[in-house]
Amino acid sequence: MKAVVLRAGGRLVLEDWPRPAIAGGELLVRLRGCGLCGSDIAKVMSPSAAVPSVLGHELVADVVEVGGGSMPYRVGDRVVVAHHVPCDECHYCRRGSSSMCRTFKTSNLDPGGFAELVRVPAPNVRHATFRVPDGMSDEVASFVEPLACCLRAVRRVRIEPGDTTVIIGAGSIGCLFVQLARRAGGRVVAVDTVAARAGLAQRLGAERVGDAAAASPAILELSDRRGADHVIVTAGGAEVLPWAASAVRDGGSVHYFAGGGGATLPLPLETLYHRELTITATYSSSPADLAEAFRLLCGGEVVVDQLVTHHVPLERLADGLELVRRREALKVFVTT
Numbered sequence: 001m002k003a004v005v006l007r008a009g010g011r012l013v014l015e016d017w018p019r020p021a022i023a024g025g026e027l028l029v030r031l032r033g034c035g036l037c038g039s040d041i042a043k044v045m046s047p048s049a050a051v052p053s054v055l056g057h058e059l060v061a062d063v064v065e066v067g068g069g070s071m072p073y074r075v076g077d078r079v080v081v082a083h084h085v086p087c088d089e090c091h092y093c094r095r096g097s098s099s100m101c102r103t104f105k106t107s108n109l110d111p112g113g114f115a116e117l118v119r120v121p122a123p124n125v126r127h128a129t130f131r132v133p134d135g136m137s138d139e140v141a142s143f144v145e146p147l148a149c150c151l152r153a154v155r156r157v158r159i160e161p162g163d164t165t166v167i168i169g170a171g172s173i174g175c176l177f178v179q180l181a182r183r184a185g186g187r188v189v190a191v192d193t194v195a196a197r198a199g200l201a202q203r204l205g206a207e208r209v210g211d212a213a214a215a216s217p218a219i220l221e222l223s224d225r226r227g228a229d230h231v232i233v234t235a236g237g238a239e240v241l242p243w244a245a246s247a248v249r250d251g252g253s254v255h256y257f258a259g260g261g262g263a264t265l266p267l268p269l270e271t272l273y274h275r276e277l278t279i280t281a282t283y284s285s286s287p288a289d290l291a292e293a294f295r296l297l298c299g300g301e302v303v304v305d306q307l308v309t310h311h312v313p314l315e316r317l318a319d320g321l322e323l324v325r326r327r328e329a330l331k332v333f334v335t336t
Contacts, residue, residue, distance in 0.1 A: 001016070001018075001019050001115065001117045002015070002016065002116050003015060003017035003111060003112070003114060003115035003116065004054065004055075004056075004114040004115070004315070005017065005052045005053070005054055006043065006051055006052060006053050006054070006055055007052055008051050010044045010045060012044065012317050012318040012321070014314065014315045014317075017111060019117055020110050020111070020117060020118065020119035021119070022065055022067045022119050024067045024068040024069050025067050025071070025125060025126075026119060026120060026121055026122050026125060027063055027065070027067065027071075027119070027120040027129070028063070028064050028066075028117060028118070029059075029062060029063050029064060029079060029081065029117070029118050030061055030062045030064045030116065030117055031060075031061050031114075031115065031116055031117070031118065031314070031335075031336050032060045032062060032078070032138050032335070032336070033139065033333050033334060034056040034057075034058055034060070034113035034114060034142065034333075035139075035142040035143070035308075035331060035333055036056075036058075036317070036320050036321065036324060036331070036332040037057065038171075038173070040055045040321075041321055041324060041325065042259070044321060053111075054113075055112050056109075056112045056114035056115070056334070057082065057083035057084075057109065057112065057113050058142045058143070058145050058146060059082075059083075059109065059113035060078070060079070060080050060081075060132065060141045060142050061078075061081065061118060062077070062078055062079075063077045063078075063079060067122070071125075072131075073131065077131055078131070078138075078141075079132060080129070080130050080132055080142065080144045080145075080294070081109065081118070081120050081124060081128060082124065082148070082285075082290055083107070083112075083145075084105070084107050085104065085107045085126075085127050085287065086098035086099070086286065086287070087101055087102075088287075090102065090103070098286040098287075099152075099284040099286065104284070107121065107123065107124070109121075109124065113334075114314060114317055114334060116314070116336060127287040130290075130294045133298060139304070139308045141297070142333065143176075143297060143302075143307070144297060145285070145290065145293075146172070146176065147176055147293035147297065147304070148285035148286075148289035148290045148292070149282070149285045149289070150176045150177055150180055150257070151180065151289045151292055152282050153257050153282040154180045156282050157230050157232065157253060157255045159181055159184040159186045159229075159230060160185065161184070161185030161186070162186070162187070163185070163186045163187070163229040164187045164188075164189070164219060164223040164227075164228045164229050164230075165181040165188050165189070165228065165229065165230045165231075166188075166189045166190075166191060166219060166230070166232070166248075167181070167188060167189070167190045167191065167206070167234065168191045168231060168232065168234060168244065169191070169192060169233070169234035169236065169258075170190045170191070170192035170194070170197040170198055170200065170201040170206075170209070171197065171234065171330055172304075172307040172308075172330050172331040173258070174190060174192070174197075174201065174234045174235070175197075175201055175204050175306075175307055175330075176302065176307075177232055177234065177257070178190055178201050178205050178206050179205055179303065180302070181205075183301070183302075186229075187207055187222045188205060188206045188207055189206060189208045189209070189218050189219055189222065190202070190208075190209045191210070191212055191215045192209070192210075192211070193211045194327060197330065200306060207222060208221075216246075216247065219247050227247060227248050227249035227252060228247050228249060229249060229252050230248070230252060230253050231244040231248050231252070231254045231255070232255045233254065233256050233257060233260075234257050234258050235258060235260065236260060237258075237259070237262045238260065238263075238266060241254065241265055241266055241267050242267060245271060245277060250276060250277075251275070251276045251277070252277060252278070253277070253280060254277065254280075255279075255280045255281065255282070256280070256281040257281070257282060265279070307331045308330070308331045309330040309331060309332075310329040310332045310333070311334075311335055312332060312334055312335070313334070313335055313336065314336055320332035320334060
């Protein structure tokens, strides 16, 4: 079978890859499409990324083989599959930090979503696989995993009705956050320098949009001049922290959804201390988040059909990555 393999130097090469063999309780699925995630791009850019490897985890596929035993899926089913599953028993899982679970961090699809055929391990079949209903497009279904990650972040941020929430970055993830913050009852300001992205964020529920200069007075207006209750960072890395801290109210929070660049946080400790600011982060999601995301997408409660702007075939994955890096694409969907 064919797969796009990450090689040394960040090269993405279409190669022959061994066909996975499945065991009891597992599925073999054939790729229909897979969303290109920012974390995929970060791994391609990282000099320390494991190679050779096959990336891709926002996978929609057809079941072509079913392992033995009692299985809820059959050949021909269209499914959406996520890559990480926690043990649900360890210290981290018992305390709601399933994405820090050691099992979670080592679990994965085999070999990854950017391959013609993928083995879905038994835990993923039980806890991270959903049958896609008729009428839902592959593109919409592929948002189950990224939406689940956003849901977990919103819970950690704890947006309350009436809170003013700033979203830095109005890419596909930022547009998900705009909708989730509105669902939580928040008033939303979306910050982005690309006018088309800011406009989409506004159509999806942001009350004010624009670059940082335009956002600052809007934040004060919506918050009765206190400053934002929460700032969620989806782009920009550490360098946006000083502005985020200036935009948030005393006692407010800055949440890092995306890692980004920067080895240190450019904010004095005394600022955190005297203003009682909180900096949080989330990495990935949980099976419960995946189930909630699937429910929201099935019910049309979160709109994603406007977020996929480009389709590329598997052999042109590198081109799709460049489109995202140049900010020409909002979301790229990779197909066979």
